[in-house]
Amino acid sequence: xxxxxxxxxxxxxxxxxxxxxxxxxxxxxxxxxxxxxxxxxxxxxxxxxxxxxxxxxxxxxxxxxxxxxxxxxxxxxxxxxxxxxxxxxxxxxxxxxxxxxxxxxxxxxxxxxxxxxxxxxxxxxxxxxxxxxxxxxxxxxxxxxxxxxxxxxxxxxxxxxxxxxxxxxxxxxxxxxxxxxxxxxxxxxxxxxxxxxxxxxxxxxxxxxxxxxxxxxxxxxxxxxxxxxxxxxxxxxxxxxxxxxxxxxxxxxxxxxxxxxxxxxxxxxxxxxxxxxxxxxxxxxxxxxxxxxxxxxxxxxxxxxxxxxxxxxxxxxxxxxxxxxxxxxxxxxxxxxxxxxxxxxxxxxxxxxxxxxxxxxxxxxxxxxxxxx
Ligand SMILES: *Cc1c(COP(=O)(O)O)cnc(C)c1O
Numbered sequence: 001x002x003x004x005x006x007x008x009x010x011x012x013x014x015x016x017x018x019x020x021x022x023x024x025x026x027x028x029x030x031x032x033x034x035x036x037x038x039x040x041x042x043x044x045x046x047x048x049x050x051x052x053x054x055x056x057x058x059x060x061x062x063x064x065x066x067x068x069x070x071x072x073x074x075x076x077x078x079x080x081x082x083x084x085x086x087x088x089x090x091x092x093x094x095x096x097x098x099x100x101x102x103x104x105x106x107x108x109x110x111x112x113x114x115x116x117x118x119x120x121x122x123x124x125x126x127x128x129x130x131x132x133x134x135x136x137x138x139x140x141x142x143x144x145x146x147x148x149x150x151x152x153x154x155x156x157x158x159x160x161x162x163x164x165x166x167x168x169x170x171x172x173x174x175x176x177x178x179x180x181x182x183x184x185x186x187x188x189x190x191x192x193x194x195x196x197x198x199x200x201x202x203x204x205x206x207x208x209x210x211x212x213x214x215x216x217x218x219x220x221x222x223x224x225x226x227x228x229x230x231x232x233x234x235x236x237x238x239x240x241x242x243x244x245x246x247x248x249x250x251x252x253x254x255x256x257x258x259x260x261x262x263x264x265x266x267x268x269x270x271x272x273x274x275x276x277x278x279x280x281x282x283x284x285x286x287x288x289x290x291x292x293x294x295x296x297x298x299x300x301x302x303x304x305x306x307x308x309x310x311x312x313x314x315x316x317x318x319x320x321x322x323x324x325x326x327x328x329x330x331x332x333x334x335x336x337x338x339x340x341x342x343x344x345x346x347x348x349x350x351x352x353x354x355x356x357x358x359x360x361x362x363x364x365x366x367x368x369x370x371x372x373x
Contacts, residue, residue: 025341038275045267051254056267059274073210081233084191087219112141161208162193167318176214194220199289292317
């Protein structure tokens with residue numbers, strides 16, 4: 001095909017994709033302009049063979065410290081992954097390998113009922129039993145349920161700082177106490193919340209990071225609220241030795257070993273994350289979260305004024321509305337051009353107020369919502 005023909009084919013396919021404008025179902029958004037710029041500049045960079053790309057490697061090293069500092073501890077160890085799924089797999093793989101070396105054969109982990117579906121993949125790939133703890137009235141994990149599930153084969157407890165469906169934050173401080181008492185690994189899945197909670201006005205209410213001594217590992221996704229490009233996740237361990245549990249030797253590369261799950265690994269998304277964090281700084285990220293939260297409150301107030309109740313008072317920029325026949329409402333909203341999603345239990349309409357959402361969008365959505373109901 002000619003260059004022109006390929007280009008017009010691309011344009012045709014691009015037109016079929018949705019713009020994020022009326023997407024209220026996704027935790028992704030447009031990357032920041034400077035992230036796209038940096039991504040493009042480092043397209044060929046491969047952190048899987050980082051000896052060839054020492055400049056990109058420096059950016060990753062600095063990012064680990066920057067993100068660690070934001071999450072309560074500059075002195076952490078990790079790498080930039082492809083997202084929350086890889087980070088969760090690696091967290092559980094690290095502790096599984098350690099306990100396997102110590103001779104444990106049957107192993108289980110305890111996750112909240114609200115855990116992301118990546119834990120279903122983990123059960124399959126890592127051959128650990130995934131036990132689900134029940135929730136309290138506010139849809140946080142019930143710590144009594146977690147304690148009851150702990151047995152001699154338990155290796156890890158997972159807490160979620162920003163659940164995918166409800167945007168709720170588990171009581172990580174209590175989980176930290178329980179895991180310290182029982183000598184268990186505590187993984188905090190902050191894929192979505194890690195770049196939201198530190199910037200909330202009420203952040204002191206939600207301790208969730210390395211400031212809690214029991215927290216062994218935190219995962220957070222720059223490609224969600226970090227305004228970076230896809231694919232970028234980040235996994236951070238309190239102790240360097242957990243990276244050793246993940247390491248395999250890489251005889252023909254510029255490095256001796258590799259702890260990441262993927263082999264070839266995008267340096268472009270690392271450059272994108274580095275650029276956007278340097279450019280925005282914590283103040284810039286805070287401004288984005290503050291605006292998302294303002295629009296979240298506006299949406300909830302508007303819904304309440306029409307007699308529609310939120311499932312929980314929003315903690316972050318995720319709104320869940322209690323609506324009768326919610327599946328039919330979702331279909332009707334889609335017919336009006338909105339992308340919305342629903343939760344499983346309790347069943348509700350789920351809306352994520354990402355940085356691409358504007359006040360105008362919220363107002364138009366509320367009108368259509370009232371219409372549909
Ligand atoms: C999005 C999400 C994940 C998965 O992240 P991917 O980047 O989609 O792999 C894991 N956990 C939570 C809490 C999430 O919100």
